[in-house]
Structures are given as structure tokens and as C-alpha cells.
Amino acid sequence: MSKKVFVKTFGCQMNVYDSEKIVDALKIIGYEKSEDLKKADCFILNTCHIRDKAKEKVYHEIGRVRELFLNKNKPLVIVAGCVAQAENNEMLKREPYIDLVIGPQSYHKLNESILKFQKNKSKNEITDFETIEKFNYLSKIQNKKSKVSSFLTIQEGCDKFCHFCVVPYTRGPEYSRPYDQIINEAEILVRNGSKEIILLGQNVNAYNYKNVNKEFRLSDLIMSLEKIDGLGRIRYTTSHPRDMTKDLLDCYKNSKKLMPLVHLPIQSGSNKILKSMNRKHKVEDYISVFNFLKEINCQIEFSSDFIIGYPGEEIEDFENTIKLIDRIKFINSYSFIFSARPGTTASKLKRIDDKITKNRLKIIQEKLFGYQKMKNKSLENKYIDVLIENEIKGQNKFFGRNEYMNSVIVEGNKNLIGKIVQVKISKSNQNTLFGEIDRKKTIKAA
Ligand code: SAM
Ligand code: SF4
Ligand code: F3S
Numbered sequence: 153m154s155k156k157v158f159v160k161t162f163g164c165q166m167n168v169y170d171s172e173k174i175v176d177a178l179k180i181i182g183y184e185k186s187e188d189l190k191k192a193d194c195f196i197l198n199t200c201h202i203r204d205k206a207k208e209k210v211y212h213e214i215g216r217v218r219e220l221f222l223n224k225n226k227p228l229v230i231v232a233g234c235v236a237q238a239e240n241n242e243m244l245k246r247e248p249y250i251d252l253v254i255g256p257q258s259y260h261k262l263n264e265s266i267l268k269f270q271k272n273k274s275k276n277e278i279t280d281f282e283t284i285e286k287f288n289y290l291s292k293i294q295n296k297k298s299k300v301s302s303f304l305t306i307q308e309g310c311d312k313f314c315h316f317c318v319v320p321y322t323r324g325p326e327y328s329r330p331y332d333q334i335i336n337e338a339e340i341l342v343r344n345g346s347k348e349i350i351l352l353g354q355n356v357n358a359y360n361y362k363n364v365n366k367e368f369r370l371s372d373l374i375m376s377l378e379k380i381d382g383l384g385r386i387r388y389t390t391s392h393p394r395d396m397t398k399d400l401l402d403c404y405k406n407s408k409k410l411m412p413l414v415h416l417p418i419q420s421g422s423n424k425i426l427k428s429m430n431r432k433h434k435v436e437d438y439i440s441v442f443n444f445l446k447e448i449n450c451q452i453e454f455s456s457d458f459i460i461g462y463p464g465e466e467i468e469d470f471e472n473t474i475k476l477i478d479r480i481k482f483i484n485s486y487s488f489i490f491s492a493r494p495g496t497t498a499s500k501l502k503r504i505d506d507k508i509t510k511n512r513l514k515i516i517q518e519k520l521f522g523y524q525k526m527k528n529k530s531l532e533n534k535y536i537d538v539l540i541e542n543e544i545k546g547q548n549k550f551f552g553r554n555e556y557m558n559s560v561i562v563e564g565n566k567n568l569i570g571k572i573v574q575v576k577i578s579k580s581n582q583n584t585l586f587g588e589i590d591r592k593k594t595i596k597a598a
Contacts (some may be wrong), residue, residue, distance in 0.1 A: 154182050154183060154184040155182055155183050155184070155193040155194065156183065156184055156185075156186035156188075156191050156192050156193050156194070157175065157178050157183040157184070157185060157186065157192060157193070157194040157195075157196060158185075158186050158187075158188070158189045158191075158192035158194070158195050158196070158227075159171045159174065159175060159185070159196045159197075159198060160189075160195075160196070160197050160198065160213065161198040162197075162198065162199055162200040162209070162233070163198070163199065163200025163202065163233060163234065164200065164202075164390075165303055165350065165352050165389065166256075166303075166305055166308070166352050166353075166354065167198050167199075167200060167233055167234075168303060169303040169304070169305050169352055170198060170232070170233070170256060170259065170305075171196070171198045172295075172303075173259065173290045173293070174196060174198070174232065174259055174262060176290075176293045176294075176295050177259070177262060177263055177289075177290065177293050178194075178262075178263065178266075180263060180293070181263045181266060181267060189217070189220065190220065192227045193227055193228065194227055194228040194229075194230065194266070195217050195227045195228070195229050195230070196230045196231075196232055197210060197213055197214070197229075197230070197231050197232065197233075198232045198233040199231060199232065199233035199234055199235035199236060200233060200234055200235070201233075201234035201235045201237075201238050201318050201322050201493070202234070202317075202318065202319070202491075202493075203488060203491040203493075204491040206234075206235050207235055207239060210231060210235050210243075211246070211247055214229065214231075214247055214249055214250060217229065217249070218249050226249070228251050228252070228266065228269065228270075229249055229250050229251050229252075230250075230251065230252040230253075230254060230262075230266075231243055231250055231252070231253050231254070232253075232254050232255075232256070232259070232262075233255075233256060234255075234256065234318065234319075234322035234323070235322075236253045236254055236255050236256075236279070237255035237256060237257075237279050237321075237322040237323075238318065238321065238322050238494075239253070240253060240255070240277050240279045241253070241277045243277070244275050244277055250275075251269055251275055252265055252266070252269060252275065252276050252277075252278075253276075253277040253278070253279070254277075254278045254279070255278065255279035255280070255281075255322075256308075256322065256323055257280065257281045257282055257283045257286055257308075257309075257323070257324055258278040258279060258280050258282060258286065259286055259289075259290065260282070260285050260286045260288075260289035260290060261278050261282075265278060281324035281325070283308060283309065283324065283327040284327070287329050287333065291329075291333050291336070291337060294340055295344065296344060297344055297345060298340075298341045298342075298344035298345045298346040299345070299346065299541070300345065300346060300347050300348065300539065300540070300541040300542070300569060300570050301346070301347070301348040301349075301350065301385075301539070301541055301553070302341045302346040302348070302349055302350070303349075303350050303352050304334065304337055304338060304341065304349050304350070304351055304352060305329070305352045305353065306328065306329055306334050306351050306352065306353055306356065306359050306370070306373060307326065307327065307328045307329065307352075307353030307354070307355065307356055307358060307359045308323055308324075308326075308327050308329075308353060308354060309323045309324045309325050309326045309327050309354060310323060310325075310326055310354045310355055311325055311326045312355065312392065312394075312430075312432075313430060313497075314419075314429050314430050314431055315428065315429050315430045315496060315497035315498040316429060316459060316462065316490060316491075316493065316496055316498040317493070317496060318493045318494075318495070318496060319354050321495060323354055326354075326355065326358060328358075328359045328360050328361040329361065330361055330363070331361050331363070331368040331372070331373065331376075334373060335373075335376055335377075338377055338380060338383070339380060342380050342381075342382045342383045343382075345570060346383070347382070347383065347384045347385065347539055347570050347571075347572070348383075348384060348385035348386075348387065348539055349377060349383060349385075349386055349387070350387040350388065350389060351370070351373060351374075351377075351386070351387070351388040351389075352388075352389065353388075353390070354390065355390070355391070355392045355395060356370060356388045356389060356390060356391055357370050357388070357391040357392060357395040357396060357397070357400055358392065358395045359373065369397070369399055369400070370388060370400055371397070371399035371400045371402065371403050374386055374388070374400075374403045374407055374410055375403065375406065375407060377409070378407045378408070378409050378410075383409065384409065384539060384572055385409055385411055385539060385555075385572075386407065386409045386410045386411065387410075387411050387413070387557075389415045390415060390417060390457075391414070391415065391416055391417075392417070392433075393416055393417070393418065393431075393433040393437055393438050393441065394431075394432055394433045394437075396416070396441045401441070401444055401445060401448070404445055404448050404449060404452060405448050405449075411555050411556075411557075412449060412451050412452040412453060412555055412556070413452070413453050413454075413455060413483070413484075413555065413556045413557055414441075414445065414452060414453070414454050414455070415454075415455045415456070416438070416441065416454060416455075416456060417456050417457035417458075418435075418438055418456050418457070418458065418476065419431060419457060419458060419459045419462075420458065420459065420462060420465070420469065420472075420473055421435055421469075421472040421473035421474070421475060421476030421477070422435070422465070422468070422469035422470075422472040422473060423435055424464070424469060425462050425464065425465055425469050428462070428463070428464055428498075428501075429459075429462060429498070430497070435472070435476060438476070438480075439476075439479065439480075442454065442479075442480055453482075453483045453527070453556055454480050454481075454482050454483070455482050455483060455484040455485050455557075456480075456482050456485045456486075457485065457486045457487070457488075458473065458485060458486070458487040458488070458516060458520075459487075459488060459489075459490050460473075460487055460488065460489050460490065460509055460512050460513045460516055461489050461490045461503075461504045461508065461509030461512060461513070462490045462498070462504075463490070463498060463501035463502055463503060463504065464501065464502075465504060465512075470512050473516065474515070474516070474519060477516070477519050477520060477523070478519075481523045481526075481527075482520060482523060482524075483523060483524055483527040483556060484524055484556070484557065484558075485520045485524075487513060487516050487517055487520060488513075489509045489510070489513050490503075490504075490509070521582055524582055524583075525580075525581070525582050527556070528558065528580035528581070528582065528584075528585055529580055531554075531558075531577045531580060531585060532577050532578065532579065532580055533576070533577065533578070534576070534577055535574050535575065535576050535577075535590060536554045536555070536560075536574070536575055536577060536585075536587075537554065537555060537572050537573075537574060537575075538552040538553065538554050538560045538562065538572065538573055538574075538575045538587075539552050539553055539570075539571075539572050540552040540562070540564065540568045540569050540570065540571055540572075540573060541553065541569070542569060543566060543569070544561070548563065549561050549562065549563055549564075550562050550563070550564045550568060550569070552573075552575075554575075554585065558583075558584070558585050559583060559584045559585070560575060560577075560584070560585045560586070560587065561584060561585070561586050561587075562575055562586075562587055562588060562589050563588065563589070564589055568589070573589050573590075574589065574590045575587040575588065575589055575590065576588050576590055
């Protein structure tokens, strides 16, 4: 009988992709994914280090597992991801319940270290940056069934060193996977049922792979994916404003499958703050990307990330962020209070009073949620294309997404999973649209 592995994932989409790959790799040594922690022989916590209390959250989770398994056989406990990379050996010292600690660029060594642990109970910490070996190993492991919407990592790591961010330390230097390896993975995903591919990278639009004949950019990948029969939608995230090159912007003219939502984190609407963050782009650069894309297609919408209360943020800086939000009318954004991350340049800067930042966050979120609701409301009584992804358990309803990534709930049947259907929206709230499938209109096989 196969052993059971339970994986809990925090953080960004790349961690979700990694967790899926880890589960695929673990099948080789006899583990099967379980949704029930109580039955797990192996517990993997895939961690995120981006904001406050990341470390404490990990120890808290491990404590919960220890309690659950009190008086029972202990599962093999593995901490993976960005906290594992940042804390490495310290974790094994502080929490004896942890057996293995493994950083994001060492997953190709996970099976080997599990087997070693099973043999001689030797605890281990692996935090090398061996990105090429990792992808060479993981790309050979194939899954027989894909989700309707699948992630595909094309680039990892970051060389930009924004002053607030831990990612360059936890994910290592920028690395772009070979073009052929990516196309091959995309073709397999589509063959196994994917209708949408979301290309991932910490700086996905910094993708740059050179072989002897050619240099490949994100735009080349998009235009190649465009040609894969059966693939209906292409997305990419997270992009950086500095790497919005003309070839990428032109994809919005040339690709029919590239979705009209651009997630382009700005962080702040003040050039003074952007400079202090070491972002190396200006608000004007952002607006020119916005103008260019809106001219190509006025239906293109934007989403973004904001950091509120960055050290030195004065009321005028904050007001400039509000002005930018009013200008772009982002339809779905993330906003967080600045968190001082250990080892980053910004962690040494003088913090703004908590009360002020909390108040600013509240104002910003009201603005952002307002635009989000307004966009959703504007879709009521309209027909929109929805890719149906799965059935909602026990509700006889189906979940899908529109072109702008909004969740859409409809009644339907299992045959619609993986199809793009026309839905008439009857109701909406901030996060979800509700509607009915129009059976008279064409149902497209994506
Ligand atoms: N590479 C992307 C970019 O440059 O825009 C961002 C990737 S980061 C994993 C995701 C988001 O986390 C950032 O856009 C930022 O808003 C937020 N973030 C990162 N460090 C933060 C910090 N120290 N405090 C608050 N938010 C932070
Ligand atoms: Fe972090 Fe900046 Fe790199 Fe984005 S570009 S991952 S925010 S250092
Ligand atoms: Fe978190 Fe690491 Fe992603 S810090 S946001 S899991 S790159």
C-alpha cells in the first residue's frame, strides 16, 4: 500500500506549482497525495517568507501537527519553501519535530533525502541554489492528468533587489528555463487536459533564454503557446514594470489567447518612494504602458500590488498612490502594510507610526475594492466568456473564471468542465460573479 503525503502550501503561485511538482516526484518513491492530514505518513509545509511572522507561522503549524499526532506514529515532517531557505539549519535546531529542511532550488534532492532519512534517521538541511539541476530533474517527471488551468514556471529568482524584498535571498539569482523544456511541458499539460496555462516567474517578463541560434523572451513563449491546439487561454504573472518591453506589449495585438488582464505591481504612486524602494521605474513609465495597452484594446484591465507605509511615505506620497489608483482603476489588487524583512535594506529604515499605516491601508483598500465592485457590477446583464474549471463540492454548481480572472459560479453539468461557455451575469459582489449559461450561444471547446 502506498504511503500518504499531505502538503500545506503558503505563499505565491510558484509555491503552488512547486508543491504539485513535489507530489509528482514523491510518487516515484511510493507516496500518494492525501487531503487528510490525520492519515499522513509525510507532512510537507511549503512556506513563504514575504511578510511578518512568516517564521512564527511555520513553528505554529508544526506545533499543530505535533498535537494531532500525539500518542500516534509521528509523520515525516519536511519544511520546504522560502522560510526553509532563509532559516535553514536553525529550524532543525529550534524544532526537533522537523526532520528535513529543503530550499526551493533543491527539490530535485528531496526523494533522495527522504530515502536516506528512512534508512538511518539522519536529519538534513538542503539549501543549495541548483536551479538548472532542479528543472532538468523535475521536467522529466510527468503527470497523466492536468488541471483545466495549470501553472507553468518559466523563470525563477530575482536580481532586482528591491529594498523591501526577501525574494532575491530566498529564490536566488534570476534563471530562465530552456525554451524547448517549457514548450514541451506546455504541450504535455494541454494533452493531459489543460485549457489555460499561467506562465510563472518572480519576474516573469524578465524571461530571457539564449541558445546558439536565438534569444527567447516571454513574447516568444506566448506566440508559441498560441499555436498549441486545444489551449484556449494564456496568462503570465508576476511581471515587473521595468520589463514591459515592446515585443511583450505587441503580443496584446498579435495573440488571440492572451487574456486582457495585466498584473503589473506598482507598489507606490510616488516617484520618491519608488526610488527609495530601488524599483528603478517611475509612475510615468507605468502610465505609458497603461496608455499603450488601452490604445491597442480598451478592454484590457490592470491589477497591481501596493505597499502601504513604506519608510519615508509622507501624506503627499500616499495621495499620489490614490491618484494613480483613480487614474488606472485597477480591477483586482493586493495591498499590504510594509513589513521589515530581516536582511533587507529597508529593514534598517525608520518605520512609520502603526496607526497612520493602518489608516492608510483602510483608505486604499476601500478605493481598490470600490473599483473592483464597480467592474463586477458593470458585467451584470452582460454575456461573458467563462472557462469552467470544476464542480463545487456538494452544491451542484460549477466554478469558472472570466477573462479577468474573476470567479464565476453557474449551474451546469460535468460535461462543461474544460469548456469556454457564454454566461449571462445576473448578480455580482466584490469577489464573485453569478450567472446562467446561455445554451443557445456556442459552447466553445477551448
Ligand atoms: N516580482 C514582483 C514585483 O516586483 O512586482 C513581486 C513579487 S513579491 C513575491 C509579491 C508582492 O509582495 C510584492 O509585489 C509586494 O507588494 C509584496 N511585498 C514584498 N515584500 C514586502 C514587504 N517587505 N512588505 C510588504 N509587502 C511586500
Ligand atoms: Fe522582490 Fe523586487 Fe524581485 Fe519583485 S523585483 S521579487 S519585489 S526584489
Ligand atoms: Fe513567498 Fe517565496 Fe513566493 S517568499 S511570495 S513563497 S517567492
